[in-house]
Amino acid sequence: MWAELQPLAAPCAFIANIRDPEAALETGRPRVTMSSRPPIKYVSGMPILGDFAENWENVKRFQARADDILIATYPKSGTTWMSEIVDHILSEGDTVRTKRGAIYERVPFLEYAVPDMPTGTERLNLLDCQRVVKTHLPVEILPKCFWDEKCKTIYIARNAKDVVVSYFHFYRMAIVHPEPGTWEEFLQNFMEGKVAFGSWFNHVKGWWNARKEKNILYILYEDMLENPKREIHKVFEFLGKKESEDEVEKIHQATSFQAMKNNPMANYTSVPGSVMDHSVSPFMRKGICGDWKNHFTVAQNEMFDAFYRKEMADTDLTFRF
Ligand SMILES: Nc1ncnc2c1ncn2[C@@H]1O[C@H](COP(=O)(O)OS(=O)(=O)O)[C@@H](OP(=O)(O)O)[C@H]1O
Numbered sequence: 479m480w481a482e483l484q485p486l487a488a489p490c491a492f493i494a495n496i497r498d499p500e501a502a503l504e505t506g507r508p509r510v511t512m513s514s515r516p517p518i519k520y521v522s523g524m525p526i527l528g529d530f531a532e533n534w535e536n537v538k539r540f541q542a543r544a545d546d547i548l549i550a551t552y553p554k555s556g557t558t559w560m561s562e563i564v565d566h567i568l569s570e571g572d573t574v575r576t577k578r579g580a581i582y583e584r585v586p587f588l589e590y591a592v593p594d595m596p597t598g599t600e601r602l603n604l605l606d607c608q609r610v611v612k613t614h615l616p617v618e619i620l621p622k623c624f625w626d627e628k629c630k631t632i633y634i635a636r637n638a639k640d641v642v643v644s645y646f647h648f649y650r651m652a653i654v655h656p657e658p659g660t661w662e663e664f665l666q667n668f669m670e671g672k673v674a675f676g677s678w679f680n681h682v683k684g685w686w687n688a689r690k691e692k693n694i695l696y697i698l699y700e701d702m703l704e705n706p707k708r709e710i711h712k713v714f715e716f717l718g719k720k721e722s723e724d725e726v727e728k729i730h731q732a733t734s735f736q737a738m739k740n741n742p743m744a745n746y747t748s749v750p751g752s753v754m755d756h757s758v759s760p761f762m763r764k765g766i767c768g769d770w771k772n773h774f775t776v777a778q779n780e781m782f783d784a785f786y787r788k789e790m791a792d793t794d795l796t797f798r799f
Pocket residue numbers: 551552553554555556557558559640643644645647648733734735736738761762763764765766769
């Protein structure tokens with residue numbers, strides 16, 4: 479299945495390696511066979527996709543490198559967008575390089591594990607160039623090696639209401655998740671932190687607090703929507719790279735919602751249909767702020783707001799909806 483993905487123009491050695499999943503397999507990982515919609519399991523008290531849980535030992539054993547750049551998010555908060563931006567910055571205008579592989583190959587997902595595909599750690603271990611690592615882990619569960627190595631970390635947070643809507647549609651289309659149930663049920667599970675990667679509230683607050691001590695650039699999805707070039711400048715500066723207006727403009731164009739939606743290297747259409755079904759809901763769905771208004775009823779909104787006020791009472795972190 480993996481070998482059937484589209485050919486790549488690959489200046490980076492790892493791409494050739496990851497086309498051969500057998501060569502990439504880590505010793506000791508049990509071979510899991512595809513069962514659609516495996517149930518959620520728990521690791522370190524956090525709900526996680528069943529197949530990811532089975533691979534957890536490899537995540538714990540992962541070795542970060544000092545020049546790794548970590549992109550951390552709660553799911554559906556702009557991870558892919560920021561991944562594309564960072565890969566463009568590191569590629570210094572080389573548009574062949576930014577097309578060398580799908581986004582999950584260029585920026586592997588640390589804890590990723592689904593049957594018959596290389597795991598995130600397998601992909602990362604094979605990279606011989608500077609690595610950009612994606613993770614959805616809450617700050618308290620992130621492997622300590624990232625802090626030991628003082629890796630630069632970019633955290634992107636998005637308002638909870640748009641996240642839960644985006645996540646609901648993602649659960650529907652990405653069949654490695656359990657059934658989402660009805661919208662009402664999913665919203666309840668989200669509020670109770672029973673969806674994969676747990677509580678949005680703890681996630682965004684945990685990383686917000688960690689930024690006081692660690693090397694973390696904390697970015698809001700809504701700020702990226704409002705002024706993408708301003709936020710791209712911030713990323714350049716954080717990574718210690720000099721930029722020209724022309725470069726920023728080119729990255730802005732290449733990472734717009736429409737450009738990424740049309741880019742098979744960014745839009746996840748190369749993922750096997752047994753993992754993501756874009757006919758149910760495309761990965762690049764709407765990319766806006768405020769779509770929650772098309773999903774929440776008035777009663778759901780009032781209930782959510784009351785819960786939100788309680789959960790966010792102990793933080794100065796604020797969002798635009
Ligand atoms: N360039 C750009 N501009 C604006 N919005 C964008 C962009 N790229 C991705 N997106 C939107 O981000 C949502 C997916 O989030 P993630 O990439 O974090 O998803 S994942 O957790 O890694 O699966 C998902 O949001 P929704 O459209 O609301 O579902 C994507 O459409």
